[in-house]
Amino acid sequence: LASGSVAIDAPPLSRTVEVPVTAVExxxxxxxxxxxRDNAASPNPQAxxxxxxxxxxxxxxxxxxxxxFPRIGSVTTQAVTVEHQLQEPGTYYVVVVGRG
Numbered sequence: 284l285a286s287g288s289v290a291i292d293a294p295p296l297s298r299t300v301e302v303p304v305t306a307v308e309x310x311x312x313x314x315x316x317x318x319x320r321d322n323a324a325s326p327n328p329q330a331x332x333x334x335x336x337x338x339x340x341x342x343x344x345x346x347x348x349x350x351x352f353p354r355i356g357s358v359t360t361q362a363v364t365v366e367h368q369l370q371e372p373g374t375y376y377v378v379v380v381g382r383g
Contacts, residue, residue, distance in 0.1 A: 284313070292322070313337045346373035 287302035307313065317333040320326040349368040353375070356364030367375050 290322075309340065344371075346371045 284306055285302045285304035287300055289298045289300035291298050313336075315335045315337055317335065318329050320328040346369040349370055352366065352368045354366040356366055358364075363377070363379055365377050369375065
């Protein structure tokens, strides 16, 4: 479904890598196998792979407004300024329509 790698060349010897995946399904269990080798001229591979189990759960909670938002700022005949804050990363949309 996916693979990726990250080089760890200098201390601290810790890195995080995000591996894009495709075709995973919510509610299914998967395994992630991790292997490594050193950077020697003739690389020495890890003796055995590490295995981590994963549960796939999608974010099913929609974002919500932070208290006091959205706020309308300046209004001109050409633009409306909207200040908005969400409690999680997301996209907000603004539609201006006539009242009445």
